[in-house]
Each structure stands twice: as C-alpha cells, then as structure tokens.
Amino acid sequence: MTAPHSSTPPFNPPFNPPDPPPSPADSAIDLRGRTALVTGAAGGIGAACALRLAAAGARVRAVDRDGSGLDALRARAEHLPGAVEAVHLDLTDLDAAEQAAAGTDILVNNAGTQLVRPIQDFPPEEFRAVLTLLLEAPFRLLRGALPHMYERGWGRVVNISSVHGLRASAYKSAYVAAKHGLEGLSKVTALEGAPHGVTSNCVSPGYVRTPLVEKQLADQAALHGIPAESVLTGILLADSAVKRLIEPGEVAEAVVYLCGPHASFITGSTLTMDGGWTAH
Template sequence: MTPLTPVTAPTAPPLDLGGRTALVTGAAGGIGRACALRLAAAGAKVRAVDRDAVGLDALAEGAPGIEPRVLDLTDLDAAEAAAAGTDVLVNNAGIQLVRPVEEFPPDVFHTVLTLMVEAPFRLIRGALPHMYGQNWGRIVNVSSVHGLRASAYKSAYVTAKHGLEGLSKTVALEGAAHGVTSNCVNPSYVRTPLVERQIADQATAHGIPEEQVLTQVMLRDSALKRLIEPEEVAEAVAHLCSPQASFMTGTSMVLDGGWTAH
C-alpha cells in the first residue's frame, strides 16, 4: 500500500494594503487604535480620526503611515469631507451611557445616534465616489453583539448599533456592482476604556457592587469568560480587507465568545 502523501494547507499571503488609503474613526484608543496600527502595518496610509488630539499624537508617534486628524464627527459635513479619497473605511467611533430609559437624557440619546449612525452614513457617502470610481473599496463597521442582541439600560447604544447593521447591509447591496464590500464586526465586551468607564454605571443600574459587574453582567452570557482584546477585533477588520474575504459582504462577523449561541 502506498502511504498517503501529507497535504500541506496553503498559507494565505500577508495582507498588503500598499498604495491604499484607510480612514479609521475613534482611532485615539481601544479598537480604533488597534485597527489603525494593523492597517498601517499592512502598508496603508491611515487617516486616524478622533477628537482626542493627545491620543492621536501618541498613536502617530513612531508609527509611519498614520496621519492624525482631529475631528468631532458630530460635525457631519466635516466627517463626509474627511472620507473623500479613501479606499478602506473603518467606522469605529462610539460612546456609551448606561441608564434606564426613563432616566436617559434625550440630548445624549440624540448625540449617540448622530455619532454612531449619522456620522457613518456621511463618512460612507463621502468615501463611495472614489471607491466606485476605482471599482474597489472596503467598508468595515465596528458594530457589537448589541447590534444583534439588546441589553437593559443601553437604549441609545443598542438602537445605534442596530441602525448601523441596517446601513451596512444597504451599502453592501448598492456597492456590490462596484467592487465595494460592506460588513460589520460584532465583538462582545472589549478590553477598552469605553468598557472600563461603564462599570460604575452598570453597578448602579443593576444594584450590585462594581467588582461583580464583570462576572454578573458583562460576561454572564458569554461562553468564553474573558474580555476580547482590541487586537483581536483589529485582525477581524484586517481580514475583511483581504482578498480572501472579497466574497464577504452584507454580513456580520461575530466575535462574542458564544453569547449569541444561546
């Protein structure tokens, strides 16, 4: 009997975004920072957008290819203009407030939807003409498990993420004929300052000590009992920009540790 010849699985080539321009919002920290560094490492020129000038300077220091741009994305005209000429757009910027609906400030609700739904729409609107013109583009919307599931006390955030999911799918349908893909990445709780800052509010809303928030609230529905790291999310974003993901569009890449498996 002739022994079977071992088959070596092909190795995917490293992501090469040389000559491409990427824009990442919320780039001064957390997921956005990790995405900016990952795309720059792949050769892209990265427009790192945030309203945190100090954080952007720290990001750009010693990171060739990253261009810091201080911008408040609630200035919607400026957001749209900033996206002109981009090949890769990562809509990541977001804020969070944990309150019951009857106590949720209407002005904050409005701001959350402006930043997390209207601004991505305007950024996409600004980016699409260039993408369509070259018949190639990658739009990655950093959504959340809360784009697929709801949690109490997060009315604005859950509403915004569900809206972002719908926007992403619509853009996928319109962009398909033009070589443009649009997808969401859906992590559960990520080890970021955004998550750390909500622990006190979660404790108050749920009536438990702060030290119990991680196990009893944040990781309660996750099969994997840990926070996901920003670099793990950035790797998913990078994959959606790769040739191997060119057939993926209009979908949600779920990184929730088994939360939605229930």
C-alpha cells in the same frame, strides 16, 4: 477515597496584558497603495485597527477628537510600513466628517460612546447624540468615501458594530438602537456597492477591553448597587461562554481580514466575536 475530578474549566482572568504592537512580519495582507480612514482611532479598537492597517502598508487617516491620543498613536506607528496621519475632528460636525472621508479606499467606522440609563430616565439629548455619532456620522462618512471607491472599482467598508447590534440589553436603548441601525446601513451599502467592487461588513464583538467598557463597569455598578468586579463577571460576561474580555488586537485582525483580497465575496455579513453569547 479520592475526590471526584472536576470537569469545570479554569476561569480565565477577564483583564489580559496589552497586545504587543503589530510588526510588518505579522502582516500577510498587502494594503500598500490603499488609503484607510479609521474613526475613534486615538485608543481602544480604533487604535488597534489603525496600527494593524498601517502594518499592512496602508496610509491611515486616524480620526478622533483626542489630539494627545492621536499623537501617541503616530509615535507607535513610526516603525510600520504604512503611514498614520492624525486628523483631529469631532464627528458630530457631520459636514466635516463627510469631507474628511473623500479619497479613501477603506473606511472603518469605529467611533462610539455609551450611556447606561433606564428609558424613562434617558436624557433625549443624549439619545440623539449617541445616534448622531454611531449612526448618522457613519452614513455621512459613507457619502464622502463611496464616490472614490466606485471610481476605482474597489473599496472596503468595515463597521465596528457590537453584539448589541444583534441582541438587546436593558438600559442601553440608544446604543442598541444605533448598532441595530448600523447593521442595516452596512447591508444596504453592501447591496449598492457590490456592482462597484465595494464590500461592506460588520464586525460585532462582545465586551472589549477598552475605556468604554471600563466606564460601563462604573455606570452599571452605580445602577445596580454592586461592586464593579461583580458587574464584569455577573452581568457583562454572564452570557459569554468565554469568560474574558476581547482584546482590541483581536478585533483589528478581523477588520484587516475583511480588507484582504480573499474576502472579496464576503459582503453584507456580520462577523460576530462574542465568545459564544449569541449561541444561547
């Protein structure tokens, strides 16, 4: 008697090989003549977005406080049709952030941080810092960018939100609050920008293979007293139907899609990339 055939799909490893760098041949969207600003561009999702926009021909202002990371990004972008300009800036300098966004056609609000603590143990100053970077800085960047977009009659705002902008998880009060706020800010921007040819949308991924997620593995392992690999499979990916981390390049493809001419009627929306988490 043979053993019954198992219908359980094979487990996909959560850590995948890095994406290959984008090439001009990959880009069907032409963003030549457009100026884009990407925050948190020195690594992870931000770097992938900067490279993908440059592959489409955009001039990209890559904003980050990590100077060495920006230098590495510029080196990776040398072969692309567009250009990458490194802008060394701490976005908590809100006045400087607003000034840096002047003259941009595409704004990608991506910079982020995370701290995992129970509410009663969450330092108030850290709560304020997370909201400043993830919500107030995007507001100030919008203030700087929208006048130029309105003048030209065209603009694209893409906010890198999170599945936590749609659902909550314990121990992430500041991050969840900020991302819920960013989703709301994006919708208000869509309503105000529509008469001026400006769209505003969120891309809301689940867990992406970035240093921010790696830090969460360590934080949650310490919080729950379990190994980091158990955090990944038992906590982070527990509610995801697709049992792997998202690649930064997958998020970048969604961003550049929303910047294309075929997406002109998509505004005030959220493109959710969560592997089926919110399907529950």
